[in-house]
Each structure stands twice: as C-alpha cells, then as structure tokens.
Amino acid sequence: MGKLIIVSNRVGSLKDTGKAGGLAVALVDVLRERGGVWFGWSGAVSDEGTFGEFKIERSKQVELVQLDINKADYDEYYAGYANRTLWPILHYRLDIAEFDRPFEEGYRRVNERFATRLKPLIKPDDLIWVHDYHFLPFASTLRAMGVENRIGFFLHIPFPSPDIITALPRHGALIRSMLAYDLIGFQTMRDRNHFIDYLVQEQGGRVVDDDVVSVYGREITVRAFPIGIDATGFATFPDSPEGKRQQQRIRQAQRDRAQIVGVDRIDYTKGIPHRFRGFERLLEEYPENRGRVTFLQIAPSSRSEVDAYADIQRELEGLAGQINGRFADVDWTPIRFIARGFPRKALAGIYRASRIGLVTPLRDGMNLVAKEYLAAQDPENPGVLVLSRFAGAAEELRESVIVNPYSAAEVAAALQTALQMPLDERKSRHALMFERIVRNDAHNWATRYIRALGG
Structure with missing residues (x-):
C-alpha cells in the first residue's frame, strides 16, 4: 500500500496533536495511519515563489511540504480567480463575480507549477487526494505529465446548478479538466446532483449507475461525502x-x-x-x-x-x-x-x-x-x-x-x-x-x- 498524498491550498499543522483542529486533525490522523505527504501553499509570498525551496516539516510517517507563491500568483490565482471569480460563482453570486482573463491564466499557472513540483514526490502506488476550488484542474495537469495514480477530489463549498456555472467564461474547459479525477466528492446530494446534471446537459455525459457518469470515454465516480467534526x-x-x-x-x-x-x-x-x-x-x-x-x-x-x-x-x-x-x-x-x-x-x-x-x-x-x-x-x-x-x-x-x-x-x-x-x-x-x-x-x-x- 502506497502513501497518501493530500493536496490543498493551505496545509495543517503536525504540532496541534489535540482534537482541537477539526478537519485538519482528521486529515493528519489519516496520514499518520498509512504514512503520507500534505502538500500546499505555505501562506507566504516571496520573490522565488513556486520556484523556491520546499518548506518541510516531518513527524514519524508524515511530511508537510509547502511552497511559497510570488506576488503575481497571489493577486491572480488566490485573490483573483479563486476568491473573486470561483468563490462567488460557486456560491450563486453572479452579481459580484469578476471575469478577468489574467486571473484565469494565473490560476492555471499556479496549478501547473504546484503539479510540477509535486510530481517527483509521487510513487506509482500512492493515492492522491486533492481538496477544494483552488485546484479544480490539478489532476489534468498531473495526467499530462504521465501520472496514472488514483486521484480524488473533494469540493468543500457548494456546486451550483448548471444555469449558474455556465455563466463562468470557459466553464466547459474547466469542468472538463476535472474529469481527470477518478472520484469527485461533494458535501451534499444537492451539489452532487448539480454536477451530474452539468455533465449530462453540457458535456454529453451519461449516468451509468447511481454514482458513475460516463463522459468523453471515462467513467467518473461522483458521490456525496458530508463532512463532520470531532x-x-x-x-x-x-x-x-x-x-x-x-x-x-x-x-x-x-x-x-x-x-x-x-x-x-x-x-x-x-x-x-x-x-x-x-x-x-x-x-x-x-x-x-x-x-x-x-x-x-x-x-x-x-x-x-x-x-x-x-x-x-x-x-x-x-x-x-x-x-x-x-x-x-x-x-x-x-x-x-x-x-x-x-x-x-x-x-x-x-x-x-x-x-x-x-x-x-x-x-x-x-x-x-x-x-x-x-x-x-x-x-x-x-x-x-x-x-x-x-x-x-x-x-x-x-x-x-x-x-x-x-x-x-x-x-x-x-x-x-x-x-x-x-x-x-x-x-x-x-x-x-x-x-x-x-x-x-x-x-x-x-x-x-x-x-x-x-x-
């Protein structure tokens, strides 16, 4: 059994060993059970950005591996596309969403850079679990680099109905990039159903059984996993x-x-x-x-x-x-x-x-x-x-x-x-x-x- 690799925008802490950390502690517990890596942004902005050295914290079988981003990445990927475009769209707020092409380009650039830096850490039998709207196209970038591992994605925020998501410019390319995941998880059946409806209505998908959609020659499992606390x-x-x-x-x-x-x-x-x-x-x-x-x-x-x-x-x-x-x-x-x-x-x-x-x-x-x-x-x-x-x-x-x-x-x-x-x-x-x-x-x-x- 290979290690578990968790990818998210921000990374938890290995020092908070009590049960006060909620979701972060649950993920660290699972990493400790099977060994693994938690990979993401350090929260710091530096001139080297994603080209800088890893910031690594180790504890027994778990490694936290973090990268900086640079000022352009912060403005375009994080403050821009993630928080001014995707966040309002996914929360049904078309009225305040900003559609700025440089934001989108920065978002894809950071996804590609993070995937490039992660790839050398991946072994053939590792499981990869990617989290949230910051990394929707992450798996497609890894697949383009030849990564064949099982890769899952979980969206922590809502996924809106097709008539909302189609207001996002180039929504087809973005959602199609998500089809590189093997398992896509949502918080609720409502969000899961919205995603399946989009695949059927906009991408020509076909529901194979309760949780499986066939689209573009791939079969993707789409399921609700309501998140909990300790x-x-x-x-x-x-x-x-x-x-x-x-x-x-x-x-x-x-x-x-x-x-x-x-x-x-x-x-x-x-x-x-x-x-x-x-x-x-x-x-x-x-x-x-x-x-x-x-x-x-x-x-x-x-x-x-x-x-x-x-x-x-x-x-x-x-x-x-x-x-x-x-x-x-x-x-x-x-x-x-x-x-x-x-x-x-x-x-x-x-x-x-x-x-x-x-x-x-x-x-x-x-x-x-x-x-x-x-x-x-x-x-x-x-x-x-x-x-x-x-x-x-x-x-x-x-x-x-x-x-x-x-x-x-x-x-x-x-x-x-x-x-x-x-x-x-x-x-x-x-x-x-x-x-x-x-x-x-x-x-x-x-x-x-x-x-x-x-x-």
Missing part, C-alpha cells in the same frame, strides 16, 4: 477551564436573559446582515423579548483585501448601531458585534451558554459551526439550532429549526419558536442530531472517502 472531542471543550470561564462571564453579564449566538467569518455568503434584520424583526413583532434576549455575533475579518468583505463589515457595524439605537435600554444592549475570533475551547463555552445557535448562511457547502454548536450543548438542557435551508448541514440536521435566511419574518418566527421550545422537545431533537454527528465525524468522513478512492 464531535466527541468538541463536546469536552465546554468543561475545559477556558470553556467554563466563558460560560461564567456570559451568565454573570446576561443574568436571566437568553443569548442567541452567531459565529462566522465576515463573508457575503454567511448572510449576517440578513440575520441582523431577522433579529430586529423579532424585537418588532414579539416585543416580549425586549430586555430579555440578546444577540452575540462573532465575526472575525476575512480576506480584507477584497472590497466586498470590507463593505460587509461596515454594513454590519451600521446595522448593529441602528438596532441598538432603536431598542437598547440603560441595562440592555440587544446586539453585541465582535469582529475578532476566539480559541475553539472558548467558543465551546460561548456555545454552551447560548440558548440559540443562529446559523443562517445564504449558501454554504456544509457549515461546521452548526455541528460545533450541537456538540457543545449540555444534553440535559440543550439549546436550539436555527439553521438555514441553504446550508449543506440542513440535509443531516433535520431536527433543527430550518429557516429561509432571506426572509426576516421567517427568521424572527424561527427564533421565537426556539425561545419557546419546551425542554423535552429540545432534548429529543438534540439527542438525535448529536448521535448523528458523532457517528459521521471527521475521521469517519476521511476514512470513507479514502476507501471509496481505493485506499
């Missing part, structure tokens, strides 16, 4: 010293008030402005909640070099000020907006102390915050998850309160339902979902994918 490990975090400290701080500050919590990166896909308006509607239409409920939104900055993200932060600050100005009292502030992150154990304590987890992205591949919120709850007195129907997690977490995030009135009604939900119902809903996220944890997800790839 639910059992995360469930211990609220009882850590940091978790307990956060719970105590919140309970002292809140007294008998119920707290709603949202935790997201600043990103237009997360629907945070819509969420603020839904909370405002709760205070308007259900005035008994005034003075009795608070909303804590934790939203660290993300990709601040992209104008759209800076605009969202300004909008959120304005909305929070407007809502607080309208409803606040001398001893009650309705919305607290914190634009910085917290360590995972601290977050677990915040989740535990929150009566409602409000997870309402406009579009999301999965959304692991929803699963972390559930894992952090006290099973004897759990909170309620209010979840967007457009999050991939909604396929699994059917016992949450499912909501349309675009409707402020529906979000408000869902919050009211959650606030009034009896203890017995909260416990039964939580127990079903917690059992599911424990069974479908991150390690099981990685193991199932590698088995399907042939490992």
